Amino acid sequence: MTKLSKAEVLHVAQLAKIKLTDGEVEKYAKQLTGVVDFIGELSEVDTNGIEPTSQTTGLENINRPDNVKAEAILTQDQVLSGNDKTFNGYFKVDAILAERSDK
Amino acid sequence: MKLPLTIKETQEGLKKGEYSLMELTAEYVKRINKEKDLNAFITVSEDSAYEAVKNSVSGPLSGVVVSHKDLFLTKGIRTTAASKVLESFVPEYSSTVVSRMEKAGAITIGKTNCDAWAHGASGENSDFGPSKNPWNKSYVPGGSSSGSAVAVSAGLSLVSTGTDTGGSIRQPASFCGVVGLKPTYGAVSRYGIVAMASSLDSPGVISLTVADAKAVFDVIKGEDGFDSTVKNSPPVKPKGKIKIGIPKEYFGGGLDPEVEKCVMEASRVFAKEGMEIVDISLPHTKYAIDVYYIIQPAEVASNLGRYDGIRYGGDRSAFGPEAVRRIMLGTYVLSAGYYDAYYLKAQKVRSRIIEDFNQAFRKVDLILAPVSPTPAFKLGEKSEDPVKMYLADILTAPANVSGIPGIALPFGFSKSHLPLGFQLLGPRYSEDTLFEAGEMFERATDYKPKLAI
Numbered sequence: 001m002t003k004l005s006k007a008e009v010l011h012v013a014q015l016a017k018i019k020l021t022d023g024e025v026e027k028y029a030k031q032l033t034g035v036v037d038f039i040g041e042l043s044e045v046d047t048n049g050i051e052p053t054s055q056t057t058g059l060e061n062i063n064r065p066d067n068v069k070a071e072a073i074l075t076q077d078q079v080l081s082g083n084d085k086t087f088n089g090y091f092k093v094d095a096i097l098a099e100r101s102d103k
Numbered sequence: 104m105k106l107p108l109t110i111k112e113t114q115e116g117l118k119k120g121e122y123s124l125m126e127l128t129a130e131y132v133k134r135i136n137k138e139k140d141l142n143a144f145i146t147v148s149e150d151s152a153y154e155a156v157k158n159s160v161s162g163p164l165s166g167v168v169v170s171h172k173d174l175f176l177t178k179g180i181r182t183t184a185a186s187k188v189l190e191s192f193v194p195e196y197s198s199t200v201v202s203r204m205e206k207a208g209a210i211t212i213g214k215t216n217c218d219a220w221a222h223g224a225s226g227e228n229s230d231f232g233p234s235k236n237p238w239n240k241s242y243v244p245g246g247s248s249s250g251s252a253v254a255v256s257a258g259l260s261l262v263s264t265g266t267d268t269g270g271s272i273r274q275p276a277s278f279c280g281v282v283g284l285k286p287t288y289g290a291v292s293r294y295g296i297v298a299m300a301s302s303l304d305s306p307g308v309i310s311l312t313v314a315d316a317k318a319v320f321d322v323i324k325g326e327d328g329f330d331s332t333v334k335n336s337p338p339v340k341p342k343g344k345i346k347i348g349i350p351k352e353y354f355g356g357g358l359d360p361e362v363e364k365c366v367m368e369a370s371r372v373f374a375k376e377g378m379e380i381v382d383i384s385l386p387h388t389k390y391a392i393d394v395y396y397i398i399q400p401a402e403v404a405s406n407l408g409r410y411d412g413i414r415y416g417g418d419r420s421a422f423g424p425e426a427v428r429r430i431m432l433g434t435y436v437l438s439a440g441y442y443d444a445y446y447l448k449a450q451k452v453r454s455r456i457i458e459d460f461n462q463a464f465r466k467v468d469l470i471l472a473p474v475s476p477t478p479a480f481k482l483g484e485k486s487e488d489p490v491k492m493y494l495a496d497i498l499t500a501p502a503n504v505s506g507i508p509g510i511a512l513p514f515g516f517s518k519s520h521l522p523l524g525f526q527l528l529g530p531r532y533s534e535d536t537l538f539e540a541g542e543m544f545e546r547a548t549d550y551k552p553k554l555a556i
Binding site: 004008009011012013015016017018019020024028031032034035036038039041042043044045047050051052053054055056057059062064069072074078079081082083085091093 | 192193195196288289302328329331332334387390393394396397404408411412413414415416419420422427428430431432434435436438444445447448449450451452453454455457489490493505506531
């Protein structure tokens with residue numbers, strides 16, 4: 001049985017940009033172990049020489065002319081309407097670079 | 104006012120002047136307000152509904168008052184996906200399904216409750232509180248399209264839309280005693296619908312009769328130029344009389360005896376109508392749920408990656424526990440070192456499940472099976488155990504994994520007076536055959552639509 005350690009849960013949470021409390025780490029370690037154990041049943045199935053399926057439509061490479069579709073374009077105001085944190089027509093985000101402290 | 108229960112009845116009543124569309128819409132609003140404890144709606148859009156009535160257009164869905172699962176974007180009407188992340192999100196455009204229905208004359212009355220992000224089989228994962236089963240309020244209505252099934256069965260809207268990623272239309276429809284259509288993957292555009300698992304999501308419809316499911320499907324299906332998985336395909340029809348297969352794997356341990364009895368009774372109805380019933384085998388059925396709980400969370404983790412709180416919605420701390428569970432599980436199965444063992448393996452087993460169906464459909468036109476192993480269960484009964492809750496999808500997920508259509512039909516009640524029913528599955532683009540068999544069943548059993556309340 002695969003058992004997810006707390007370290008693995010924290011690693012996965014970091015990849016997914018989810019912050020967890022200590023209690024949650026413990027809870028998810030237990031619950032995810034249960035689920036991973038249950039889906040592990042798949043190893044019984046012989047898949048030698050079987051191609052994977054990623055979608056079921058049978059379609060491939062759907063192309064369209066490279067034309068602008070006016071009805072699919074929102075105005076800048078519409079795009080910004082979902083958030084109050086805007087400035088001069090832009091979204092405001094937290095700084096990702098800090099000022100150098102060695103200068 | 105006596106509420107009309109089908110599209111035909113609604114349109115005839117309007118034509119004869121028994122009620123105006125304004126009166127009819129107001130009647131639905133009144134019923135919604137009266138049945139608030141069912142918690143079927145997250146947002147009731149009565150003002151824009153009355154506005155739409157004033158400017159109503161005529162079409163195949165004239166007079167049809169519709170509610171939409173709160174996953175379908177509705178321009179100017181809040182769309183939350185039942186998550187606190189989108190608590191105050193008002194879309195700037197409508198999904199293809201919504202705009203096609205409105206162009207066909209339908210009046211949007213509101214947005215229905217569901218499991219947050221459509222993650223769940225009971226409605227209990229909604230960040231806005233669970234919906235209740237109108238047949239018995241201490242039971243769940245099923246999920247994730249919980250409020251949609253409740254709205255139709257309680258007469259809060261004539262029809263409702265839903266999405267079926269692992270059973271989320273068929274299972275709640277069955278738990279609430281109404282009709283639920285999961286179309287072929289690729290028959291109905293997903294444009295403007297909050298994405299759950301992109302290779303599985305099938306937008307569809309919940310109604311009181313098969314004819315109404317067909318009427319809505321005929322309006323919403325087909326290419327829209329926005330979702331390139333959608334294809335206009337001619338209907339797949341049986342060569343002669345419809346032949347129905349019963350897969351033995353769907354009748355294993357854990358199947359409630361009352362559910363089993365109901366499905367076998369349905370097979371006798373079809374046999375009496377002259378359809379040939381044959382035993383078939385879908386040997387990889389039991390693995391579909393494992394495949395589903397790898398592929399689905401993987402796609403969920405990817406789709407929910409966009410919620411960063413920058414462009415719209417709250418930040419990632421607003422995700423509820425089930426969304427976090429699925430994001431974590433999906434991220435895990437896709438992460439380095441586990442991808443081959445889980446995700447790639449699941450995609451290969453997915454091919455084997457599809458091959459099972461392909462082989463079966465060489466012998467039969469449709470498959471008859473139970474929808475869920477049990478009738479509706481009690482609120483709180485499974486909410487603490489994710490694996491137990493995930494197993495509620497065990498008989499519906501195979502159709503999603505394979506991209507085939509299915510329809511859930513109501514048929515009788517259990518001893519404790521909860522709705523029972525069954526599902527019919529068909530090959531890709533066989534919706535018309537599902538409707539034909541469904542309508543034949545309704546005629547044979549003298550089915551009359553009936554509201555729970």
